[in-house]
Amino acid sequence: xxxxxxxxxxxxxxxxxxxxxxxxxxxxxxxxxxxxxxxxxxxxxxxxxxxxxxxxxxxxxxxxxxxxxxxxxxxxxxxxxxxxxxxxxxxxxxxxxxxxxxxxxxxxxxxxxxxxxxxxxxxxxxxxxxxxxxxxxxxxxxxxxxxxxxxxxxxxxxxxxxxxxxxxxxxxxxxxxxxxxxxxxxxx
Amino acid sequence: xxxxxxxxxxxxxxxxxxxxxxxxxxxxxxxxxxxxxxxxxxxxxxxxxxxxxxxxxxxxxxxxxxxxxxxxxxxxxxxxxxxxxxxxxxxxxxxxxxxxxxxxxxxxxxxxxxxxxxxxxxxxxxxxxxxxxxxxxxxxxxxxxxxxxxxxxxxxxxxxxxxxxxxxxxxxxxxxxxxx
Numbered sequence: 001x002x003x004x005x006x007x008x009x010x011x012x013x014x015x016x017x018x019x020x021x022x023x024x025x026x027x028x029x030x031x032x033x034x035x036x037x038x039x040x041x042x043x044x045x046x047x048x049x050x051x052x053x054x055x056x057x058x059x060x061x062x063x064x065x066x067x068x069x070x071x072x073x074x075x076x077x078x079x080x081x082x083x084x085x086x087x088x089x090x091x092x093x094x095x096x097x098x099x100x101x102x103x104x105x106x107x108x109x110x111x112x113x114x115x116x117x118x119x120x121x122x123x124x125x126x127x128x129x130x131x132x133x134x135x136x137x138x139x140x141x142x143x144x145x146x147x148x149x150x151x152x153x154x155x156x157x158x159x160x161x162x163x164x165x166x167x168x169x170x171x172x173x174x175x176x177x178x179x180x181x182x183x184x185x186x187x188x
Numbered sequence: 189x190x191x192x193x194x195x196x197x198x199x200x201x202x203x204x205x206x207x208x209x210x211x212x213x214x215x216x217x218x219x220x221x222x223x224x225x226x227x228x229x230x231x232x233x234x235x236x237x238x239x240x241x242x243x244x245x246x247x248x249x250x251x252x253x254x255x256x257x258x259x260x261x262x263x264x265x266x267x268x269x270x271x272x273x274x275x276x277x278x279x280x281x282x283x284x285x286x287x288x289x290x291x292x293x294x295x296x297x298x299x300x301x302x303x304x305x306x307x308x309x310x311x312x313x314x315x316x317x318x319x320x321x322x323x324x325x326x327x328x329x330x331x332x333x334x335x336x337x338x339x340x341x342x343x344x345x346x347x348x349x350x351x352x353x354x355x356x357x358x359x360x361x362x363x364x365x366x367x368x
Contacts, residue, residue: 045224052228055235059355062242066249066359073335077362080333084367113326113337113358130356136269136324138339139358188366 057176064150064172067128067139068180071154071168074111079184090186095158107156112140125151125171149173162186234351237344240317241353245342248297248312248320252288253361256336259286260365264334270323272336273303288325295319295345319345321354335362 025033075094082092095107110120113131120126129145131138139148153169168180202210252272256264260277267273273287284302287309291298297320300309313320322341327334338361343354 045228048228049231052231052235056238056353059238059242059353062246063355063357065246066357069253070337070358070360073360073362077329077333077335077360080362080366081329084332111360113339113360114328137322137341137356138324138326138337139356 057173060149060172060176061178064170064176064178065180067150067152068168068170068178070111071109071152071170072166072180072182074116075109075154075156075166076182076184078109078116083188090162091156091158091164091184095156095164106158109154109156110141110152111154112142113138114140120154122155123153125153125169127151230350233348234353237347237351237353240314241342241344241355244313244318245340245355245357248340248342249338249357249359251299251312252338253359255281255286255288256361257364259363261334261363262367264327264330264336266325266327269325272325290320290323295321297323297340313342315345317345319343333362333367335360 078094079091081087082090093107094109106122108120108122108124110117110126126141127147128139128150129142129147131140131142131145139150149172151171153167153171155167155169157165157167159165162185164184166182166184168182170178172178255276255278256274258278259274259281261274262277264272264274267289271287271289273285273289275283275285277283281301285304287298287300287303289298289300289309290296291311296311296315297313298309299312319342320340321343322339324337324339326337326339328337329335338357338359340357341354342357344352347353
């Protein structure tokens with residue numbers, strides 16, 4: 001019996017030593033490991049979260065693109081009306097009023113979805129409001145209606161006798177600007 | 189044999205307190221993870237709703253704007269505020285009368301590319317994802333060079349509470365063809 005136990009101990013002993021030599025991690029090591037893991041995981045989750053949240057901002061850009069396009073179309077329409085009415089010059093009411101340095105002319109237009117206004121101040125951005133006129137909704141400049149995050153600046157610059165540049169800039173919140181540019185010519 | 193048993197006894201187990209501590213730390217960690225996961229799913233769902241709504245809104249605007257802009261139209265006929273029809277003389281429309289209107293159920297934007305044929309008008313939007321709750325056309329200078337303002341409200345259809353989304357779109361289009 002003794003012999004068997006001795007033999008048993010002999011075979012087991014090295015294993016026991018092996019186990020003992022496997023030291024665990026120290027508290028510092030495990031803290032460092034956990035910290036690195038936490039930082040890594042939270043950073044990636046943060047990145048995913050913010051990318052998902054940014055999707056909702058694309059909607060504001062979509063609205064802003066429509067409003068910016070409107071700004072350019074309205075100026076084109078004014079030019080076309082001038083032709084149809086036989087007005088001279090062809091850009092009457094657009095850039096013929098204000099002289100700026102260098103001999104070129106600058107003007108602006110603002111449009112409240114019903115009528116346009118050429119008595120605007122060049123470079124001023126006009127806040128778009130969501131107007132509910134007896135169930136008829138539209139973006140415009142009514143004083144009483146709730147303001148949206150959108151504001152529009154339409155600037156007209158004459159670069160030659162027969163060419164004007166229309167720049168329609170719509171601001172749609174932080175880090176969100178949509179700018180549309182079109183060249184209009186005195187050519188039918 | 190007795191010695192052997194002693195040897196096994198030397199292996200310490202865990203105390204109840206250690207076990208409870210371990211379980212509580214584990215459950216706190218897991219619940220934080222699960223919470224983050226659920227939040228991410230919710231955000232993802234609302235992101236999809238936003239994407240559907242703005243995709244469809246943009247598509248509607250584009251399809252109407254293109255027909256008006258290139259249509260070589262003599263006169264736009266507005267029936268009420270949400271029903272616009274006109275004869276398009278652009279090459280691919282060949283004089284057909286086109287019609288954009290809000291469906292009878294009041295939730296889809298319909299486009300008929302030829303009102304004279306027997307084919308029914310089709311919904312422009314993805315009928316399963318979004319509803320068009322409001323549509324308005326406004327025509328100005330109809331006797332001279334017209335300009336058409338389109339106003340549109342698109343919403344997600346049958347959304348879960350946390351992923352409701354809507355968009356108000358507006359643009360104005362002036363036809364490219366100068367009226368004689």
